[in-house]
Amino acid sequence: MSTPQDTPTRTAPGDLPAPGLPPVPAVTLAHGTAGGARPVAMPQLGFGVFQVPDDETAAAVTAALDAGYRSIDTAAVYGNEAGVGRALAASGLARDELFVTTKLWNADQGYDSTLRAFDTSLERVGLDLVDLYLIHWPAPAGDRYLDTWRALRTLLAGGRVRAIGVSNFQPAHLRRLVEDGGVVPAVNQVELHPGLQQRELRAVHAEFGITTEAWSPLAQGALLGEPALAAIARRHGRTPAQVVLRWHLQLGTVVIPKSVTPARVRENIDVFGFALDDADMAAIAALDRGLRTGPDPDVFN
Template sequence: MGAIPAITLNNAVQIPQLGFGTFQIEPEETRETTLAALEAGYRHIDTAQMYGNEKEVGQAVRDCGVDRADIFVTSKLNNDAHAHDDALKAFDRTMDELGLDYLDLFLIHWPLPGKGDFVETWKALEEIYRDGRAKSIGVSNFQPKHLNRLLQNTDVVPAVNQIEVHPYLTQDDVRAFGAEHDIATEAWSPIAQGKVLDDPTINRIAQREGKTPAQVTLRWHIQRGDIVFPKSVTQKRIEENFDIFGFELSEGDIGEISALNRDERVGPDPDTFNG
């Protein structure tokens, strides 16, 4: 098994391209599951205020015996805290919950275009970044028009945009906009919460490679250059999803999987979702 590659963000910070997602992991299960991921070799954990499990993620990070500096931890601002002062207070709460001295990456979780103004929210994140309490800041679920508004009205270019991406939603336009502006794409729900795993094309390639459909799908993301953090509470899958660096898909395979796109979301549409 090869080492996890790192992606260099626009502020020179390095992020492991593969991480562990914690959405829908119950708080009671989170410490143990996150410890299992860290034990399997993951060094990047993705949580959010909305997931209600930051405390247990923090416990795992503190208890696992790996140096804090070697683990990349992301959290995200809740949708009810977009006002400037609310965002600062919410960040303080995140740090209390996690029990860590700094965060590696803090994101605005959703743009909420029908509510308030995310430019104000971003200015609060810029303060947190300048104070060094978050080593990088970014956004999630931003469309190019939302990113353009930030680029035109604020100073710090988001380090990442975390968006839904998988073979049924390839997001070519948002990813291209990110690439053009040096904003790394993080692909959430990378296996579409399991929905792509029965796909005949993905299964054919998986059989040929002697890999599972999840491994082939995650490998497709890695070779496209996105950052991924599949979620699983199942030990075997946690290990399986980590074991994707010992094989390579051809350009033809990548093209075939990309051609499965049908603009089908498993989550909300950022243009209409308002929290």
């Protein structure tokens, strides 16, 4: 069952319609009023471009926009911020219809270097500001994420970003950030799927009012053959991938599935016309096994 902290709110700026589909609900990011900034609505389902080559990114993002996605997630290290920018510029969509996230890479951590890296990302994506800027990893061996966070706070206070957050931060990293300056990350984007449900981390997010965002929400397909998911999918007349994405949404998670296959791009956003019941949610909860498809944030640098 969803807790009150997990339940997304519908707010007009984020209720973005997909053609022939119900609107995508939005979550309101917690620190949207910090420094006098206006509240920030973030679509709960967006499109990720991890591992998409830059010369293929514009076509992938265009397909996603055509399918109704309005939130696009990129990163400096992906090497495709420019491709995202080309698709956005060609889309004809108004800027306030779009929600764009990018991320700072580990090598650029530190106060001054973060500000320079942000300028470079902004130029590549071709925007005057980004909606959400994230520290990509805590990179604990370098121990620069506090200085980096101070730079993100400067960007937020200067109106150059609408919201700031982190990615792959563990509970100890989050507590240290909050204790340092009092500004709570709006988002923590982490690996999260039925095989890695991150219950302890999500409890810390609920404590601080941090929105949980899932990368690798489908575990790179590793769990889609699970009999429990197949059975739930049959009952609802859906695919296992749609069931997993629906599970994320009912947890209150922001989710950014990635695909370069147009039919799958459309399938992944078609998850608002059904709901999982308590038995379905319990069956998926039982799939948690601590399965990581990516690096361990405590050691990755």
